[in-house]
Amino acid sequence: MDLEKYRRIARALAQSQQMNAALEERVRQKQSELERNFEAIQRLMREAAVAEERQRIMTDMHDGIGAHLIAALSLAEGGESSMDDIATVLHECIDDLRLAIDSLEPTENELLPALGNFRYRVEKRLRAVGVELEWRVSDLPALPCLSPHNLLQILRILQEAFANVLKHAQATRIRLETGLVREPRQVLIRVSDNGKGFPTSAAKGRGLGNMARRAGSIGGELRVLSSLDGTVVELLLPTG
């Protein structure tokens, strides 16, 4: 009697061991399946990141160096431009290439060294034409949005703002300020000059639409105010 009982228990034990082994095997299978899926997802994500980066570089080259080189080429082929004009366009081309390279330098999301480098690049030219640059920057929080691509957009907006002052404003002073704005929390970069300003109808020719588009594309906002006392360009950037 007891022997039969033991046999039943032994059979049950053996069965449950088999079942455990089968279950473990299935868990192993599922796990390796999951790992394969995970690897596939990782690979896809890497590929997507590479594709995005490739797209970014293409766009940046197209908008910057490409556009400048084509402008220089058409000046040279037209045969009516002076060497000075062509040299100017080529200088602009090298400037843009430098902005692109600067935007790739490690920033650890800090804006001020990047702005400082921009000043370092641009100041000699300002001095040469007798424009004084007032540097009024204050400490800023780190900007999580400061990827190389976004930084390049910021630098191009500033480059355009400074170029406008030099080309049109007849100013003797440019002031660059930074600050924090509340509700919503944003970082502000303000470029103002003491030049002659411009009527709103003339805004189109000064790349302002392009600047605003660039600002929008990185989640920022551009405000431009011009009066007879000068022009103020404000770039607002998200801190979140």
Added chain:
Amino acid sequence: MTTVMVVEDDPAFLARFCRIIAGAPGFSLVAAVADLAPARLAIARQAPELLLTDLGLPDGSGIQLIRETARTYPGTDIMVVTIFGDEEHVLASIEAGATGYILKDSHSEELVGLIAQLRAGGSPISPVIARQLLKRFKLKGETSGQVPDPQGPAMTQRESEVLALVAKGFSFAEIAKLLQVSPHTVNAHVKKIYQKLAVHSRGEAVYEAGKMGLL
């Protein structure tokens, strides 16, 4: 007269630099070469007071030339000629012993201005580079706590203040005003920082070589 030597393998740039130096008052061009080997020979014959060198030379690296010259002729000021002034190349040059850099497309007045500034004791430095230097010194300070420091002198409080302000884009004149010192003092601080970085990396090289059993 400051004696100048130019090492640059692009013939057009070499000719341009030579023309600029020859035309600048107070400077005299003593040698202009395109390769590393003749540069070494020329320096051994007569070390210039100022060496302008490209980094990518046909028969070797300009970094090597900078390192050798800085070690053997500490009286020679060394400036690197670079297309972009990017952080990686400039830092490597400073660590090898250069005290400044100029961009290849600089206008002639800019170029002469930068050289004159360097000779007067100032070392031009860009904000991004300043920030990187600040980070390097900080890292070194943190890691060299217990072990005897094989890396030479640390940066002083004042030097790190100057560097932090440069990293925010302030000019030497503005920094002088903010710290209530003369612009000349700011210049001197920056040059000192350059030298310390070069000493650091030389010290490190010696330390590493010792560890590897090379010394």
